[in-house]
Amino acid sequence: MRTRITVPDDTLTRLRIALTVFFALDGFVFAGWVVRIPAIKEQTGASASALGLALLGVSAGAVITMMLTGRLCRRYGTHRVTVVCAVLLSLSVALPPLTHSAVALGAVLLVFGAAYGSINVAFNSAAVDLVGALRRPIMPSFHAAFSLGGMLGAGLGGLVAGALSPTRHLFGLTVIGLLVTAVAGRTLLRIPAPTPPQEVPRQTSAPRRRGTRTRGLVITFGLIALCTAYGEGALADWSALHLEHDLDATPGVAAVGYSCFALAMTIGRLTGTRLLERLGQTRTLVGGGTTAALGMLLGALAPAVWAALLGFMITGLGLANLFPVAVERAGRLAGPDGVAIASTLGYGGMLLGPPAIGFMADWFSLPAALTSVAALAATAAVIALLTRRAAG
Numbered sequence: 001m002r003t004r005i006t007v008p009d010d011t012l013t014r015l016r017i018a019l020t021v022f023f024a025l026d027g028f029v030f031a032g033w034v035v036r037i038p039a040i041k042e043q044t045g046a047s048a049s050a051l052g053l054a055l056l057g058v059s060a061g062a063v064i065t066m067m068l069t070g071r072l073c074r075r076y077g078t079h080r081v082t083v084v085c086a087v088l089l090s091l092s093v094a095l096p097p098l099t100h101s102a103v104a105l106g107a108v109l110l111v112f113g114a115a116y117g118s119i120n121v122a123f124n125s126a127a128v129d130l131v132g133a134l135r136r137p138i139m140p141s142f143h144a145a146f147s148l149g150g151m152l153g154a155g156l157g158g159l160v161a162g163a164l165s166p167t168r169h170l171f172g173l174t175v176i177g178l179l180v181t182a183v184a185g186r187t188l189l190r191i192p193a194p195t196p197p198q199e200v201p202r203q204t205s206a207p208r209r210r211g212t213r214t215r216g217l218v219i220t221f222g223l224i225a226l227c228t229a230y231g232e233g234a235l236a237d238w239s240a241l242h243l244e245h246d247l248d249a250t251p252g253v254a255a256v257g258y259s260c261f262a263l264a265m266t267i268g269r270l271t272g273t274r275l276l277e278r279l280g281q282t283r284t285l286v287g288g289g290t291t292a293a294l295g296m297l298l299g300a301l302a303p304a305v306w307a308a309l310l311g312f313m314i315t316g317l318g319l320a321n322l323f324p325v326a327v328e329r330a331g332r333l334a335g336p337d338g339v340a341i342a343s344t345l346g347y348g349g350m351l352l353g354p355p356a357i358g359f360m361a362d363w364f365s366l367p368a369a370l371t372s373v374a375a376l377a378a379t380a381a382v383i384a385l386l387t388r389r390a391a392g
Contacts, residue, residue: 018187020145035157036166045126046102054106061113069121070340078126079188085119090177097167125339128331133194139324140272147266218338224326225346227380229327231373247293268320282388289381292318293374300370
């Protein structure tokens with residue numbers, strides 16, 4: 001027996017557009033904050049170590065609230081929670097420029113991180129429902145919107161940095177965020193979350209075993225997300241330093257390294273739906289992890305700048321669809337709670353990457369440390385291959 005809430009195609013299209021807007025808004029707001037970190041560091045007078053501790057507030061707030069958000073989504077619905085979190089995200093991004101100490105900055109970043117982590121769980125859960133209703137693997141397109149929003153937010157932030165103070169710039173992001181939420185949020189609040197076809201569970205004498213197996217698979221997909229996010233965090237913080245110090249690139253060329261990676265990841269996500277339709281999820285995960293591993297070996301060990309940049313681009317293409325597919329699979333298995341678990345593990349990987357690379361660089365060298373990104377990408381491919389039958 002099957003049960004299904006029938007939703008018109010045009011309604012699903014409007015819902016997809018609204019969710020895409022929220023993904024883009026999230027990337028736009030977060031990138032706008034990131035480009036003003038140097039100015040806010042100067043304003044607060046924080047040392048490098050104090051700033052590092054304050055910035056942990058973003059990660060701590062996100063990790064603390066992700067699991068709670070999964071429960072809120074089950075109780076109040078993913079659409080409502082997405083809209084509320086978008087409002088909180090837009091309001092909280094204006095708080096950092098109002099601080100004048102590292103302690104105060106860490107406190108407001110805890111709030112900002114909570115809103116950022118919560119909206120990621122909420123709109124990813126809503127996207128999982130829509131993917132199931134459309135019966136098309138469109139999850140990468142949402143994450144492509146996040147990447148494009150981030151590129152736009154960073155570009156705009158760079159343009160206005162010399163003309164606007166951090167207070168005015170981030171308050172402008174608040175205004176933009178609230179306006180976008182007011183427009184796109186109306187669609188989410190009016191349209192109920194679609195319910196994809198579901199099988200009525202058959203009677204079994206081992207429900208606890210089935211629940212344990214499901215949770216194990218969710219954690220497995222969370223580990224794939226962790227391996228992916230580890231690479232994103234590592235390249236964001238260490239790619240420029242590797243190019244400048246190990247390959248003697250100029251500061252301008254070194255700054256291009258992460259841009260090449262981010263652009264390739266965006267392109268990979270824009271083409272992700274077609275790739276998934278042709279290859280399926282398992283082949284996409286295995287192929288993506290393998291491609292990223294080979295690309296990162298080239299990026300870390302290449303003797304020339306151009307080869308390292310090529311390696312970063314190949315890595316971005318390989319990693320592009322691993323996180324979206326892992327989160328979507330976890331959500332299909334366990335709903336918002338599955339998304340929350342996978343997202344929390346993934347975010348943990350982004351936290352783990354930069355400091356782990358730093359320690360390994362001190363023990364060995366930075367190029368050797370960056371090969372750990374390749375090792376984890378290969379691990380993600382192996383996990384996907386070993387769990388292909390269970391996941392199916």
